[in-house]
Amino acid sequence: MSLEIEATDVIKIILQFCKENALLDSFNCIQNECKVSLNTVESIEGFTADINHGRWDVVLPQVANLKLPRNRLEELYEQVVLEMIELREIDTAKAMLKQTQVFTRMKAEDPERCNRLEALCSRTYFDAKEVYGAVPKDKRRAQIALSLSAEVSMVPPSRLMALIGQALKWQQHQGLLPPGTAFDLFRGTAAGQRDEVERFPVALDRSIKFGKKSHPEVARFSPDGTMLITGSVDGFIEVWDPATGKLKKDLAYQADESFMMHDTAVLALAISRDSEVLATASQDGKIKVWKLRTGQCLRRYERPHTQGVTSLAFSRDGSQILSASYDGLVRVHGLKSGKMLKEFRGHTSYVNDAIYSADGSQVISASSDATVRVWDSKSCDCITLFKPPQVSSGSEQSVSSVYVNPQNAEQVVVCSRAPTAHVMTLQGQVVKTFQSGKREGGNFVAAALSPRGEWLYCLGEDNTLYCFGMGSGKLEHLMPVAESGAIGVVHHPHRNLVATYADEGQLQLWKADASSLITSAGTPQLKRRRPDAADLWRPDAASRTSGPSGCPYPLLASHADEGLLQFGSPKQAGMALPGAVGYYGHIGLASTSVSEGGLLSSRAGLVAFAAFTLSRLLLVLSHTMTLRSSLVSAD
Secondary structure: OOOOOOHHHHHHHHHHHHHOOOHHHHHHHHHHHOOOOOOOOOOOHHHHHHHOOHHHHHHHHHOOOOOOOHHHHHHHHHHHHHHHHOOOOHHHHEEEHHHHHHHHHHHHHHHHHHHHHHHHHHOOOEEEHHHHHHOOHHHHHHHHHHHHOOOOOOOOOHHHHHHHHHHHHHHHHOOOOOOOOOOOOOOOEEEEOOOOOOOOOOOEEEEEEOOOHHHHHHEOOOOOOOOOEEEEEEOEEEEEEEOOOOEEEHHHHOOOOOEEEEOOOOEEEEEOOOOOOOEEEOOOOOEEEEEEEEEEEEEEEEEEEEOEEEEEEEOOOOOOEEEEEEEHHHHHHHOOOOOOEEOOOOOOOOOEEEEOEEEEOEEEEEEOOOOOEEEOOOOOOEHHHOOOOOOOOOOOEEEEEEEEOOOOEEEEEEOOOOOOOEEEOOOEEEEEEEEEEEEEEOEEEEEEEEEOOEEEEEEEEOOEEEEEEOOOOOOOEEEEEOOOOOEEEOOOOOOOEEEEEOOOOOOEEOOOOOOOOOOHHOOOOOOOOOOOHHHOOOOOOOOOOOOOOOOOOHOOOOOOOOOOOOOOOHHHEEEEEEOOOOOOOOOOOOOOOOHHHHHHHHHHHHHHHHHHHHHHHHHHHHHHHHHHHHOOOOO
């Protein structure tokens, strides 16, 4: 779909920005130079109501920013002068006749009409029948309101900020923006805390302790790096601040000690690229989709798999969810439709992991049948099947996880339940091998890649974290990270921060800065503050009074809404129009008080900013509108 944008529409967007922010000199300068008028009002109904009720101190400031036909403008101003005379505001009427451009032009081209108004100002009385004639004042107002309403239009406020916000939001969905907590629109880069050089962790930053009967089964950092989300064996899903290791209390539902949850252990998590939508899956084969900011349950898939779901991943555009399961299947589910869209069959044992390729055209799955399969994401056909090299001639080692190599999209990192991991091509050729060096007890149970693919972290069943240099293939560092039962490892999206977790009930955050090394004995132990599981409201509890099945709290219980993938727009900026004096306000009279300090000096900067912003906006929209249109028929 080709995108065509009228140049006049771009100018109108800039004019609206100037108008809403009371940059009147800039507004008039752009409007006069470009010969484009905005001709918009906040509300046509309100505009006509103000005219019908004779609220000229409100109407005239709005009209001053509009380009109206001369006859319509003369009718309006003439009516205002007549009503000023009727109210015996003679000085105001005379000032308007002498100082406004409308009457200056009228005096030159229609002197009789102007002279009549001046004569009425000199009278000591006012005869309404003589002045208004056969059409009374109320009907004259109504006629003026009708004629002017046809010349103006109403558009949503703050279109410039809304369009930029939508474009950036869509680029987040597409993964085109680098991770970060903020975005510098002028520079076109993400701001926020980033570690420029990737280093392996050497120091314990902090530790999060879970309950005696609980431990995390899965953990993921949000793409923007502001959240660490855990899924526990008791079904709880909790959102933590990785900077403090504490629950994020700025999420209202967690501040009220309400949590997202499943009925059984949470085994898989996935977070959308914009860090706003969370997908979770449990041991009973169910999948739920949540809005992270509110904790609202947006979608539930009751039977997406017959057994536990081991892996989840969002598609590039965020409209579909890829899932893998112990039932040996890989499936794709529509986020809007709530239905299964595709199924990939072929594995003969558990599927432990499934991911999309870098461009989303392929699905890559890893299974306990010791194979990795590459599928066509559209046809569901198996393109390639390969096995990583086996360490022993005995039983084949299951493949636990697979990752796209950030340094080469045609390669994957394959981690098996063995003391080796491999970089392999999508055709199955081994590029590089990483080894723990142990014959016994050194099998890897999980792995993670650093954001730029410079480091590979393998978590061993010996509770040791092995840090390999991806370039050298060598073991550069190793350190114990748990006392028993190591489960998983995950890397922060743009900091040298690694999280490890184990069934001993502890999640630990490790950092690369050795200067602030803290021993585990001296690390603050942060415990989860929440009611015991027995005291929580569960779907099968006898005390259940409201909320649909599958959502533990009424706050979290609503079904999916249509706004799941809609974009929000920034709050409208306050518009400060110049104040009016009497009934002639900002029209240009000597008694008008308008403060526009600094506008002349900032006009060039404003125009430069507006031009740069709009050029960037057009560039963004030109290659996001096509992507958006492709989603209309995605489901």
